[in-house]
Amino acid sequence: MDKLLNLKTAESEKVSHSDYFRIAxxxxxxxxxxxxxxxxxxxxxxxxxxxxxxxxxxxxxxxxxxxxxxxxxxxxxxxxxxxxxxxxxxxxxxxxxxxxxxxxxxxxxxxxxxxxxxxxxxxxxxxxxxxxxxxxxxxxxxxxxxxxxxxxxxxxVMEKPVIFNLLPEKFSLRELQELYQSILGVNLDRRNFRKKISLKDWVVDLDEMESDVPHRPGKLYKAKVQLRKKQAKKRLQSQL
Amino acid sequence: MDKLLNLKTAESEKVSHSDYFRIAxxxxxxxxxxxxxxxxxxxxxxxxxxxxxxxxxxxxxxxxxxxxxxxxxxxxxxxxxxxxxxxxxxxxxxxxxxxxxxxxxxxxxxxxxxxxxxxxxxxxxxxxxxxxxxxxxxxxxxxxxxxxxxxxxxxxVMEKPVIFNLLPEKFSLRELQELYQSILGVNLDRRNFRKKISLKDWVVDLDEMESDVPHRPGKLYKAKVQLRKKQAKKRLQSQL
DNA sequence: CAGGACGGTGGCAAACAGCCAATAAAATCC
DNA sequence: GGATTTTATTGGCTGTTTGCCACCGTCCTG
Missing domain, CATH: 3.90.79.10 (Nucleoside Triphosphate Pyrophosphohydrolase)
Structure with missing residues (x-):
């Protein structure tokens, strides 16, 4: 219960109405x-x-x-x-x-x-x-x-596809894995990681390749859904 | 950053210091x-x-x-x-x-x-x-x-042993299961439930039996750890 | 003493998670 | 251009967990 107008309790303990507005x-x-x-x-x-x-x-x-x-x-x-x-x-x-x-x-x-x-x-x-x-x-x-x-x-980070907000639009699975490792503070097995990501159905294969990398380029992906401002608001409202 | 004393930004937008204390x-x-x-x-x-x-x-x-x-x-x-x-x-x-x-x-x-x-x-x-x-x-x-x-x-409720705060000190596994079902809104398989609970190591067998029940009495258990006020505070502090 | 309610128990199958290595493609270096 | 380096890509085995299922025993009640 919120009470602004009913301050009986407060008054009996010598707290005045204006005291409640001394918190920023x-x-x-x-x-x-x-x-x-x-x-x-x-x-x-x-x-x-x-x-x-x-x-x-x-x-x-x-x-x-x-x-x-x-x-x-x-x-x-x-x-x-x-x-x-x-x-x-x-x-x-x-x-x-x-x-x-x-x-x-x-x-x-x-x-x-x-x-x-x-x-x-x-x-x-x-x-x-x-x-x-x-x-x-x-x-x-x-x-x-x-x-x-x-x-x-x-x-x-393993439950919801929020991590893509940290990456550029196009990214390789290696970049994604390195990001997960940075966040979680552990190393992940590459094959297991790719299996898990593909099961989650969070990314889309763009049929493009990395360029300007000093090694064999990997495939590029993008996030399938991007949780951003509008989506976050919708999500909260749907709790009603 | 919190700022109370540095209200340049605020003043330039015609919000006075005291306005910040109009929120309860x-x-x-x-x-x-x-x-x-x-x-x-x-x-x-x-x-x-x-x-x-x-x-x-x-x-x-x-x-x-x-x-x-x-x-x-x-x-x-x-x-x-x-x-x-x-x-x-x-x-x-x-x-x-x-x-x-x-x-x-x-x-x-x-x-x-x-x-x-x-x-x-x-x-x-x-x-x-x-x-x-x-x-x-x-x-x-x-x-x-x-x-x-x-x-x-x-x-x-499946992650931390908080649920025992809703039960009396001594309870049967049936009571515990019914409580889980009320919270989660689903029915649980009795044998799987008992397996899972015993794996979690949250309860202690008291070697006592229910009494005053109109059927075969079950064993009574108590919570091994009880997350309460003091523990909760410790937990928060340990995040430091 | 019969019926009802619940207690207690285990094994099978499917999904999942962790672990591991060999070959291919591109870049760089010489 | 050949050798070297770096990374990409892919699958099967194994142990673990999860979901699903049924029977007999015990206590109470009427």
Whole structure:
């Protein structure tokens, strides 16, 4: 039950109505990319003195007139220029002291983008891709948020065809396998991998070959379905 | 990135600092129980005129000095008297118009309680257990929240030993199977079920028998591990 | 003491998952 | 252009898991 107008309980414990509006809410996006056979995360230099020289996730406060998804898409659009990306809510973090400037509850989303298909405005904000394996100390509780999102994506990557959002439109099975290995952190048997992928019926053979590779070129494939913004919304609504 | 003190972006779009504190945050608990071979949900009569005669989930606004889990436990304690329950965050709902009285973002939790081991204060608040199959129109977006939590519990019930929170301490394998069937909405083969449970190593044979049953009594078991409040906290922290 | 309800148990077949190696095609190097 | 390197492509064997099925025993009730 939500109650705004019925504050009997609250009043009896000396909490005034306006106190309930002393909590701010933000979204933080764990933006995954994939390049040079490594999983990357997009981070920005923290703008808080407490965390000077630390990196943090991309996020912002939620505005009174936008819903959570809209806020996430806004952040992604502002930072990456993309607005047709895969985005999924993961978890909400609300510890009392997670933000040094006050009470901020944050809703974490993960996002998957094709790192080579976007051109960041890297000019005046310190925005950079970091290898997952290099990330150590993040500002706030962003390390926890990142770990939680990574765990979620690992769970989902074999269940739903989300992974293709990290790849260019055309890709070889070798590239796909290397990406899976980066995400899961294990090596996969090539033949078993190809069997499993073909069973899942997620990719379409394009009848084209790689070019500009220093070895025998492989066949190119594309994703059969691409889970993106619109599809994600439909999916949520269908839960009703 | 969270920003409270750096509101350049916001100001340039005519959003003042105080606007960010016009969003309230609540938690809503989907409290599952199990009785008479049916899955039940604990609901309360909505106290909003807009939703008169509709039932709603148990929830309340989050206080400025409590974190999300604390708020959920407080609600459970207030309503059910229990404070050692299994509780898990599921999803956060933040549509603009989900609450008729203003902007309220709510974090949904599901909870599993032993329905026969608690004595509700059913006196002056209209608080009742409802059969899952009877629930039709809930207040707010609570039907969506319920469906989302139900989906989550269905995903988790074969993965983690959470289900025992719905049962009394001692139970027979038949009771356990019937509970699984209620949650999953399917019938299970008895022999396969028993094989699978014994493989999972979640239960301990108590060397006791059912009594007061109008048929041949079965063996009684108890849960080997009980995921409850303290364990849940440890689990979250270990993600760090 | 007969009937009803449930308890307890295992084997067979199909699908799936993990493991392994040999040949072919293209690029590079000399 | 021949040798070398790198990767592509493909299938069968094996152990494991999953799904499906039926009978006899025991306790209770009437």
């Amino acid at each position: 809410i933000s979204v933080d996006c764990v933006i995954f990319g994939y390049d040079k056979k490594e999983l990357k995360i997009l981070l920005i230099k923290s703008d808080l003195a407490e965390f000077s020289d630390l990196w943090s996730l991309l996020g912002d406060l939620v505005r009174p007139n936008e819903d959570l998804e809209t806020a996430s898409y806004r952040i992604l659009k502002e930072r990456t220029g993309l607005d047709d990306v895969y985005l999924e809510q993961v978890y909400t973090f609300g510890s009392l002291n997670r933000h040094p400037s006050g009470r901020v509850i944050t809703v974490a989303y993960y996002s998957l983008v094709d790192i080579n298909h976007l051109h960041l405005k890297l000019t005046h904000n310190e925005l950079h891709w970091h290898r997952l394996t290099d990330i150590k100390n993040l500002a706030f509780d962003h390390q926890l948020i990142l770990n939680t999102c990574l765990q979620r994506i690992r769970e989902q | 945050i609540s938690v809503d608990c989907v409290i599952f129980g199990y009785d008479k071979k049916e899955l039940k949900i604990l609901l309360i009569k909505s106290d909003l005129a807009e939703f008169s005669d509709l039932w709603s989930l148990l929830g309340d606004l989050v206080r400025p000095n409590e974190d999300l889990e604390t708020a959920s436990y407080r609600i459970l304690k207030e309503r059910t008297g229990l404070d050692d329950v299994y509780l898990e965050q599921v999803y956060t709902f933040g549509s603009l118009n989900r609450h008729p009285s203003g902007r309220v973002i709510t974090v949904a939790y599901y909870s599993l309680v032993d329905i026969n081991h608690l004595h509700l204060k059913l006196t002056h608040n209209e608080l009742h257990w409802h059969r899952l199959t009877d629930i039709k129109n809930l207040a707010f977006d609570h039907q969506l929240i319920l469906n989302t939590c139900l989906q989550r519990i269905r995903e988790q």
